[in-house]
Amino acid sequence: MGNLRETNPSLWVTTTPAESTFLPLDIGAGTQVDVAVVGAGIAGVVTAALLKASGATVALIEADEIGSGVTGYTTAKITSLHGLKYDSLAKANGDDAARAYGEANQAGLEQIASLIAAHRIDCDFSRRDAFTYTEQSAQVDAIAAEVETAQRLGLPASFTTDTDLPYDIAGAVRFSDQAQFHPRQFCLGLAATLPGAGSLVVERTRVTGIKEGSPCVVETEHGVLQAGQVVLTTHLPILDRGGFFAKCHPTRSYALAARLAGPVPKGMYLSVDTPSRSVRSAQGDELVVLGGESHKVGQDDDTRRRYADLEEWSLDRFDVVEQTHRWSAQDYVPVDGLPFVGRQLPGSKVFVATGFQKWGMSNGAAAGLIISDLVAGAENPWAATFDATRQRSTLGRDLVRENVNVGVRFVADRVARMRAPSVETLPPGQGAVVDIDGEKVAAYRRDDGTVCAVSAVCTHLDCIVAFNTAEKSWDCPCHGSRFTVEGKVIQGPALADLAPHEPQAGA
Numbered sequence: 001m002g003n004l005r006e007t008n009p010s011l012w013v014t015t016t017p018a019e020s021t022f023l024p025l026d027i028g029a030g031t032q033v034d035v036a037v038v039g040a041g042i043a044g045v046v047t048a049a050l051l052k053a054s055g056a057t058v059a060l061i062e063a064d065e066i067g068s069g070v071t072g073y074t075t076a077k078i079t080s081l082h083g084l085k086y087d088s089l090a091k092a093n094g095d096d097a098a099r100a101y102g103e104a105n106q107a108g109l110e111q112i113a114s115l116i117a118a119h120r121i122d123c124d125f126s127r128r129d130a131f132t133y134t135e136q137s138a139q140v141d142a143i144a145a146e147v148e149t150a151q152r153l154g155l156p157a158s159f160t161t162d163t164d165l166p167y168d169i170a171g172a173v174r175f176s177d178q179a180q181f182h183p184r185q186f187c188l189g190l191a192a193t194l195p196g197a198g199s200l201v202v203e204r205t206r207v208t209g210i211k212e213g214s215p216c217v218v219e220t221e222h223g224v225l226q227a228g229q230v231v232l233t234t235h236l237p238i239l240d241r242g243g244f245f246a247k248c249h250p251t252r253s254y255a256l257a258a259r260l261a262g263p264v265p266k267g268m269y270l271s272v273d274t275p276s277r278s279v280r281s282a283q284g285d286e287l288v289v290l291g292g293e294s295h296k297v298g299q300d301d302d303t304r305r306r307y308a309d310l311e312e313w314s315l316d317r318f319d320v321v322e323q324t325h326r327w328s329a330q331d332y333v334p335v336d337g338l339p340f341v342g343r344q345l346p347g348s349k350v351f352v353a354t355g356f357q358k359w360g361m362s363n364g365a366a367a368g369l370i371i372s373d374l375v376a377g378a379e380n381p382w383a384a385t386f387d388a389t390r391q392r393s394t395l396g397r398d399l400v401r402e403n404v405n406v407g408v409r410f411v412a413d414r415v416a417r418m419r420a421p422s423v424e425t426l427p428p429g430q431g432a433v434v435d436i437d438g439e440k441v442a443a444y445r446r447d448d449g450t451v452c453a454v455s456a457v458c459t460h461l462d463c464i465v466a467f468n469t470a471e472k473s474w475d476c477p478c479h480g481s482r483f484t485v486e487g488k489v490i491q492g493p494a495l496a497d498l499a500p501h502e503p504q505a506g507a
């Protein structure tokens, strides 16, 4: 189980140890802590570090390996410049909310920088300018409006047409003094500072249940531990009592790393054109990382085309000598453009952090700052804006109902389109949802010709999974759960594997 074993491992995963650094939970090693932090991506590791620094004892519990989730498959720009964010956020939610979002993300960036400095974490951290750019003159007004709003909110914004990209642009928002790093080296380095003085880190230990009380009981596949409070940093919260699966939708995007003949651009870029493209350097500026091709999870008939389109663009725009890595991942987009950070329900001892909209480096660290204050009972200037229990008009019932309905309608349509005539026609390396005796079955033909058949019904809320051709996984179009071809959970919100199905006779 787990993303370290994805079909396409990322640059960050292949350049860090594949073996676990920490042992699974061992009852007796430390079973009572002030705070249990569940999930060791950027949000979990930073939250745990800040809680420990505040004097709390912490257990950081990871189902797989540290930094092997989305954080191991990101492009890892650490910036408060999030595409064209601030003008629309200010118009929809007001200047105060937009300012709080910007301040929190700037603080998240600086928090990462100070943790790296304090613990001397070797993670290729480097200060860079970030750019949101367009090649279309028709988009320049939107760029200028973003600059104006960001400046009004006190962010380090300016307008420019000057970049080190190998092609011309029409205009860009530039945020100065932002940063990039190697996200998994950072997570591993910071996690290594946690054990001791009553705190512990465990890997390969999936949390399966939480009983809120005094203390809270955290149930895992290797036993239980007790904690005064619990923080769920599992990407989308497991055991989702706040209904976040209906307030966010998952989108998937793609990245590749390449060696160039000429110089690698040093800035961090994101275009607002269609299709959007992302550019940054990596490995001491020896590689370029290019990204894009965003789409809703489980809603693309052939994801291999996404890699092909990105590769074609890379060859068109850069002097590529060699493509070294490619990978894809997904993140949750919140309905009102603001992450959900704080108590999962009013008065709850369980906290969540989700909905980072592909900007989880700074937002994840900001979540750590907010949650560590809330756990300590301290005021936090951004907590109200990020409040996970907020009830604003954009989060009304109609929108939630529509969100769910869209998923259900899509699933019905997709099943109709994806249904293979029979398992026999499946070529090696391909999967499809088929009808077997009236049951929806997710069938995959291995390269040796044998068929692996599991139930196509997602164990989260019963949507029908779809085959991801590029990653060879079963992906749920409703809320983004992913499963291996054998049905094992790769990524929640589903907690249970797809049920096995007897292979069709003669297949």
Ligand SMILES: Cc1cc2nc3c(=O)[nH]c(=O)nc-3n(C[C@H](O)[C@H](O)[C@H](O)COP(=O)(O)OP(=O)(O)OC[C@H]3O[C@@H](n4cnc5c(N)ncnc54)[C@H](O)[C@@H]3O)c2cc1C
Residues within 6 Å of the ligand: 038, 039, 040, 041, 042, 043, 044, 061, 062, 063, 064, 065, 066, 067, 068, 069, 070, 071, 072, 073, 074, 075, 076, 077, 078, 079, 205, 206, 207, 208, 233, 234, 235, 238, 252, 253, 254, 255, 291, 328, 329, 330, 331, 353, 354, 356, 357, 358, 359, 360, 361, 362, 363, 364, 492
């Ligand atoms: C292609 C792509 C590019 C991106 N680029 C950028 C970028 O340039 N800059 C930026 O700021 N953001 C970027 N993002 C977004 C960013 O990567 C994410 O928002 C961020 O990594 C999410 O971190 P997380 O800690 O919430 O989740 P994760 O990193 O997924 O961590 C969650 C962890 O919880 C664990 N877990 C799950 N269930 C359990 C359980 N039951 N018990 C125990 N552990 C569990 C998982 O194994 C996982 O390790 C990008 C996202 C994508 C998809």
Ligand code: FES
Residues within 6 Å of the ligand: 245, 458, 459, 460, 461, 462, 463, 476, 477, 478, 479, 480, 481, 492, 493, 494
């Ligand atoms: S992820 Fe919710 S039904 Fe599949």
